[in-house]
Amino acid sequence: MTEYLVAFITGLTTGGLSCLAVQGGLLASSLASQIESDMQGKSSSRKPNVAQPILWFLISKLIAYTILGFFLGWLGSVLQLNPVSRAILQILIGIFMVGQALRLFNVHPIFRYFNIEPPKFITRYIRRKSKNTSPVVTPLFMGALTVLIPCGITQVMMASAIATGNPLTGALLMFSFILGTSPVFFVVAYFATRLGERLEKYFMKFVAVVVLVLGLLTINTGLNLMGSPLSFKNLTGALTGSNTVSAESLPVVAPTIAPFVDNFSVDSEICPMLAVSSDGSSIPCGQNNQAGGCAVINSQANQVLIPTESATAPTQPPPVAAPVEAYQEIVIQVLNRGYSPEVTYAKAGVPIKLVLESQNVRSCSLAFVIPSLNVQVLLKPTGSYTIDIPAQPAGSQLPYSCSMGMYTGVIVFDN
Amino acid sequence: MKITYNIPDMHCGNCAMRLEALEDELQGVTSVNASYHKQQMVVDFNPAIISEEQVIRAIVEKGYSVSQS
Numbered sequence: 062m063t064e065y066l067v068a069f070i071t072g073l074t075t076g077g078l079s080c081l082a083v084q085g086g087l088l089a090s091s092l093a094s095q096i097e098s099d100m101q102g103k104s105s106s107r108k109p110n111v112a113q114p115i116l117w118f119l120i121s122k123l124i125a126y127t128i129l130g131f132f133l134g135w136l137g138s139v140l141q142l143n144p145v146s147r148a149i150l151q152i153l154i155g156i157f158m159v160g161q162a163l164r165l166f167n168v169h170p171i172f173r174y175f176n177i178e179p180p181k182f183i184t185r186y187i188r189r190k191s192k193n194t195s196p197v198v199t200p201l202f203m204g205a206l207t208v209l210i211p212c213g214i215t216q217v218m219m220a221s222a223i224a225t226g227n228p229l230t231g232a233l234l235m236f237s238f239i240l241g242t243s244p245v246f247f248v249v250a251y252f253a254t255r256l257g258e259r260l261e262k263y264f265m266k267f268v269a270v271v272v273l274v275l276g277l278l279t280i281n282t283g284l285n286l287m288g289s290p291l292s293f294k295n296l297t298g299a300l301t302g303s304n305t306v307s308a309e310s311l312p313v314v315a316p317t318i319a320p321f322v323d324n325f326s327v328d329s330e331i332c333p334m335l336a337v338s339s340d341g342s343s344i345p346c347g348q349n350n351q352a353g354g355c356a357v358i359n360s361q362a363n364q365v366l367i368p369t370e371s372a373t374a375p376t377q378p379p380p381v382a383a384p385v386e387a388y389q390e391i392v393i394q395v396l397n398r399g400y401s402p403e404v405t406y407a408k409a410g411v412p413i414k415l416v417l418e419s420q421n422v423r424s425c426s427l428a429f430v431i432p433s434l435n436v437q438v439l440l441k442p443t444g445s446y447t448i449d450i451p452a453q454p455a456g457s458q459l460p461y462s463c464s465m466g467m468y469t470g471v472i473v474f475d476n
Numbered sequence: 477m478k479i480t481y482n483i484p485d486m487h488c489g490n491c492a493m494r495l496e497a498l499e500d501e502l503q504g505v506t507s508v509n510a511s512y513h514k515q516q517m518v519v520d521f522n523p524a525i526i527s528e529e530q531v532i533r534a535i536v537e538k539g540y541s542v543s544q545s
Contacts, residue, residue: 167487173513176489181509184493 064230065237067425068218072241076215077249114200115250119243121204126215127236129208130222134231137223144286144432144464147220151283151466154216158276165269183209215242224464285469288432288460294469388412391472395419395426395440399468400461409455409474415448428464437464478520479528480545481535486512491540498534502526516545 160175183206218238222231284292290299389411394401395418407413417429419440430437431448440446450472453459459472486492492510495517499508504525510517519531535542 170513170515173515176512181496184496 064221064425065233068221068234068237069241071218072238072243073245074241076218076238076242077245111251114197115247117197118200118204119246121201122207123204123236123239123243125205125208126239127232129219130235131228131232133219133222133235134225134228137226137231138228143435144430144437145435147224147464148283148286148432148466150220151286152280153283154220155276155278155280155283157216158272158279160276162269162273162276165266165272215239282466284466285460285462286430286432286464286466288458288462288471292469388414390414390416392416392418393470395422395429397422397424397426399426399463400470403470405470405472407453407472407474409457409476410452412452413450413472415450415472417446417448419443419445424468425463426468429461430464431459431461433459477523477528478518479531480516480518481532482515482543482545483510483517483535483540484515484543485540486510486515488512492517494538495535495540498531498538502531502534505531 157175160172163169164172164175215238218235222234225231225234281293285294289295389408391405391407391413393405393415417438417440419427420443422440422442427440427442428437429440429446431450434450436448438446438448450459453472453474455474455476457474459474460469461471462469483491483495486495489512492512495510496508498519499505502521504523505519505521507520508517517535521528521531532542
């Protein structure tokens with residue numbers, strides 16, 4: 062449900078303007094016949110009725126994109142995009158949007174090529190068809206045709222529809238998004254038609270600014286998703302030195318790693334981060350984290366908690382010293398506004414059990430990805446999820462983010 | 477007769493679509509190929525039926541400035 066609401070709000074806030082920049086031409090064509098026929102009518106003083114064709118246009122567009130979403134979801138079920146290919150797709154979309162904005166600013170003729178025009182045979186066909194049809198059929202037809210020229214934000218949403226990997230979810234996602242774009246599309250199209258060409262020019266400049274910003278944001282989210290050092294956050298961090306990685310800067314206490322042992326038991330009141338492992342079995346990736354007798358790096362406190370004998374229940378016999386696997390556990394809180402902490406420090410050369418904990422989370426931070434490991438999981442709004450991460454070399458970093466690259470974080474490895 | 481015109485006012489692909497509609501609207505015009513990318517349009521017309529001035533006037537009436545390439 063949340064993803065549909067997010068899609069709707071995305072459409073409402075950004076999609077409408079972005080789509081209008083790209084698809085405005087088709088809408089104008091569908092309005093042109095209505096305006097022309099109204100103007101050719103006897104009373105030239107009568108204002109053309111544009112509300113109705115805009116509505117037909119939008120209804121048709123809504124239906125067309127819902128069907129498209131269905132097929133994209135189906136495509137996603139066949140061909141699952143990994144985080145890196147999604148990041149590349151987002152960067153390309155961002156470049157496309159920036160190109161569109163520069164075209165609208167008329168910066169250089171080369172940017173005109175960012176404008177996707179329908180093939181001549183289609184426009185010719187539509188034009189000739191529209192002559193003999195009612196003012197209802199033309200906008201309906203044009204609205205459906207917008208699937209051929211999706212705007213940048215729509216393309217992002219289309220990529221998300223593919224990522225759902227489910228035809229019905231994909232259809233609902235696209236429906237929610239296009240429904241969200243519709244009010245803005247309607248209002249702006251209605252008033253732009255009424256306000257005349259001069260104001261429309263100003264409006265297009267405004268759209269250009271918005272599309273430019275959105276384009277840069279889209280590129281940035283793509284870079285975040287890739288864990289690129291060129292992302293805005295990493296660049297500013299490098300300039301200000303705020304994301305400099307050094308072991309000295311860490312308040313981590315001697316990151317000693319304890320072996321995982323059979324029948325290991327820890328008093329959870331003393332060490333709440335440590336749970337009792339009844340059978341000592343390892344937690345496979347993707348299972349809810351219920352057990353784990355291991356050293357825990359409490360990432361919030363940046364402390365390493367090492368289970369000791371004093372922490373074990375006194376009645377228990379000493380643990381059998383049969384190390385099965387040494388690993389460190391890192392807990393990251395998944396929040397509505399991102400991940401906490403954003404920077405986590407871990408010991409190099411030791412595998413990690415990364416525990417993602419969420420509590421009533423309703424944002425895209427639930428779609429967690431580690432691009433370099435090709436890990437992508439959809440977390441539950443409330444719950445705990447464990448990901449096994451192999452040992453990493455010292456000095457390396459493991460960036461992670463939400464699937465849209467909006468919320469980011471990094472695990473830093475050092476000795 | 478085929479003439480290429482520069483149309484510097486085209487600001488989107490829809491302008492090209494509007495100009496291409498002249499091939500249906502003007503008698504004697506056999507084809508119009510407008511390119512937003514090149515800011516040009518190529519008009520193929522029969523001078524025995526329609527004059528060049530009439531073609532230019534029709535373009536201007538659509539709201540575009542025009543010069544011969």
